[in-house]
Amino acid sequence: MQTIKKLDLTKVGVSYNYCRICGYQPQTQLDEPTYGPIRFWEPDDGWLIGTLCRHCAGEYATRQPKPDDFAYAEHFGDVATSIDTDEDPMEAITFTPETEGILARMVREKAEQKAAEEGRRVALAAQGKKAITLRKSEKKAILQRKDDYDVLFYGEAWGNITFNMTGYTGYLPAPKKDVDQGEDPWTLLVIGECSLSAYRQEITALNREWKIYYEDKTRIPNNH
Ligand SMILES: [Zn+2]
Numbered sequence: 001m002q003t004i005k006k007l008d009l010t011k012v013g014v015s016y017n018y019c020r021i022c023g024y025q026p027q028t029q030l031d032e033p034t035y036g037p038i039r040f041w042e043p044d045d046g047w048l049i050g051t052l053c054r055h056c057a058g059e060y061a062t063r064q065p066k067p068d069d070f071a072y073a074e075h076f077g078d079v080a081t082s083i084d085t086d087e088d089p090m091e092a093i094t095f096t097p098e099t100e101g102i103l104a105r106m107v108r109e110k111a112e113q114k115a116a117e118e119g120r121r122v123a124l125a126a127q128g129k130k131a132i133t134l135r136k137s138e139k140k141a142i143l144q145r146k147d148d149y150d151v152l153f154y155g156e157a158w159g160n161i162t163f164n165m166t167g168y169t170g171y172l173p174a175p176k177k178d179v180d181q182g183e184d185p186w187t188l189l190v191i192g193e194c195s196l197s198a199y200r201q202e203i204t205a206l207n208r209e210w211k212i213y214y215e216d217k218t219r220i221p222n223n224h
Pocket of ligand 1 (some may be wrong): 021055
């Protein structure tokens with residue numbers, strides 16, 4: 001007999017993270033939220049713990065691995081191959097003592113990785129490097145006349161600014177006031193459709209804020 005796997009979204013946390021499959025991200029409280037953490041099978045990447053929009057949750061959250069999926073041979077038996085959520089990934093699955101141990105290790109490794117990333121940014125800020133820079137994206141749509149831009153945060157790909165009809169839309173990283181250990185130091189600054197020069201002005205202002213942010217961080221010992 002076939003078991004029907006259901007996902008009751010009312011039992012999953014509401015999130016404002018982007019959808020791991022289609023990239024949808026709620027921009028205001030009025031937009032439909034995304035849901036997570038959800039553990040789901042992605043045919044190419046294997047088991048992921050992340051956030052999904054309602055539509056992708058409908059399609060992916062209950063999908064089971066198939067032998068001809070690219071990730072099948074390598075990842076079928078895994079608990080998770082990647083944790084991509086700000087929520088507590090422990091909530092994503094019903095776990096056994098074994099999976100609990102594996103997940104706890106993955107959570108610890110992710111926190112260590114974030115701390116290392118932050119250490120790298122602190123060092124770059126101390127060298128006077130700018131926080132946010134733009135780089136022309138490789139063109140995706142042939143008919144698109146305006147360039148899109150990758151947003152780099154201390155040299156690493158962070159987001160993008162895309163041309164949409166009459167102006168650019170996107171997000172920029174702004175310093176977060178209270179950051180817990182292992183958390184990203186930014187919050188998203190959403191800017192409505194506007195010119196690229198308006199973005200550049202905003203970036204200049206944000207780079208000043210980031211400079212102060214990291215100066216404060218290096219000045220106060222043990223501040224995380
Ligand atoms: Zn989606």
